[in-house]
Amino acid sequence: MAESGLDPIGEAAKIRGTGIGCYFDDAVHELLGLKDQAFQSLYHFTVGGALTDTRLQTQPAYAHLKRS
Secondary structure: OOHHHHHHHHHHOOOEEEEEOOOOHHHHHHHHOOOOOOOOOOOEEEEEOOOOOOOOOOOOOOOOOOOO
């Protein structure tokens, strides 16, 4: 199941999930000189109960860019 399908299911069950960055596998394989897919990671997704960490802030995407 794709990640986009897991988010609403988790929310309905009172749990949350997040994808963990495996986005640059091809570039990392090239950097390490790996020629096959033996260590290829398709995608990782974690699931669990949500914790509020008051040390963190949530901001809108691209909040660091100045608006014109």
